[in-house]
Amino acid sequence: MNFLILGRGKTGSLVTEVARERGHEVRVLGAAENSHASALTPNALADIDVVIDFTTPHAVLENVAACVLAGKNIVVGTTGWYNELPRIKQMVEKSGSGLLYAANFSIGVNLFFEIARTASTALRHQYFGQIFERHHAHKKDAPSGTAMALQRVVQDISGAKVEITSFREGDVVGMHELVFDCPADTIYLCHNAKSRRGFAEGAIRAAEWLAGKAGFFDFKDVWREV
Numbered sequence: 001m002n003f004l005i006l007g008r009g010k011t012g013s014l015v016t017e018v019a020r021e022r023g024h025e026v027r028v029l030g031a032a033e034n035s036h037a038s039a040l041t042p043n044a045l046a047d048i049d050v051v052i053d054f055t056t057p058h059a060v061l062e063n064v065a066a067c068v069l070a071g072k073n074i075v076v077g078t079t080g081w082y083n084e085l086p087r088i089k090q091m092v093e094k095s096g097s098g099l100l101y102a103a104n105f106s107i108g109v110n111l112f113f114e115i116a117r118t119a120s121t122a123l124r125h126q127y128f129g130q131i132f133e134r135h136h137a138h139k140k141d142a143p144s145g146t147a148m149a150l151q152r153v154v155q156d157i158s159g160a161k162v163e164i165t166s167f168r169e170g171d172v173v174g175m176h177e178l179v180f181d182c183p184a185d186t187i188y189l190c191h192n193a194k195s196r197r198g199f200a201e202g203a204i205r206a207a208e209w210l211a212g213k214a215g216f217f218d219f220k221d222v223w224r225e226v
């Protein structure tokens with residue numbers, strides 16, 4: 001397939017590497033070549049199957065809008081824009097194009113969400129819940145998109161919105177802890193990303209899955225199919 005990857009940063013670079021390993025044709029654009037989505041014209045996107053965005057919360061919405069306008073499918077890995085989710089969903093569904101997003105494309109984290117879903121019944125049995133998330137010092141958004149997704153998973157089951165505490169330190173790739181505590185015992189669930197490779201592989205498999213599809217998709221609902 002022909003992929004256009006937006007972002008030459010820590011994750012975008014690895015996504016590019018994995019796409020090439022899986023035999024895809026890849027073009028890459030960084031910030032300087034794509035200011036305000038200027039490079040995403042219908043002509044420039046004509047031969048692209050799927051665009052993949054790992055940029056910044058400031059750039060992502062313009063990139064999505066340009067792709068939707070050009071009728072191009074887009075995988076969105078960038079976080080920090082979810083308060084705009086209803087508007088973007090409506091835009092995508094109206095246009096007939098395809099968008100697949102995830103706060104976290106790692107298969108392990110999506111499995112962790114399912115374990116969290118089961119464990120969240122603890123909140124109906126006098127446990128007190130907390131989420132802790134740790135990331136590298138350069139991360140732009142807090143709390144992390146993954147921590148907020150985890151919070152929604154817990155809330156869907158228990159009705160309770162557990163507090164998130166964020167730490168920004170060193171080179172931590174991404175650690176998420178879900179703790180349920182009561183006077184009798186503590187349940188401790190932890191996912192620790194050792195490298196960005198899991199995100200990159202999940203994002204490319206998501207792009208392969210999205211090619212030719214129309215609709216607005218959350219990776220947590222489709223990860224078993226990719």
Ligand SMILES: NC(=O)c1ccc[n+]([C@@H]2O[C@H](COP(=O)([O-])OP(=O)(O)OC[C@H]3O[C@@H](n4cnc5c(N)ncnc54)[C@H](OP(=O)(O)O)[C@@H]3O)[C@@H](O)[C@H]2O)c1
Nearest residue numbers: 007008009010011030031034055059078079103104105199
């Ligand atoms: N969903 C997931 O699984 C997952 C996993 C990891 C990270 N993320 C998210 O992905 C995003 C990127 O993370 P990162 O760690 O890779 O950040 P990063 O290293 O800071 O990279 C961001 C890159 O975006 C580029 N950029 C900014 N505006 C652009 C535009 N208009 N067009 C093209 N490129 C543009 C920047 O280019 P310059 O260097 O030229 O400024 C920079 O290289 C963050 O939102 C992060 O939370 C998601």
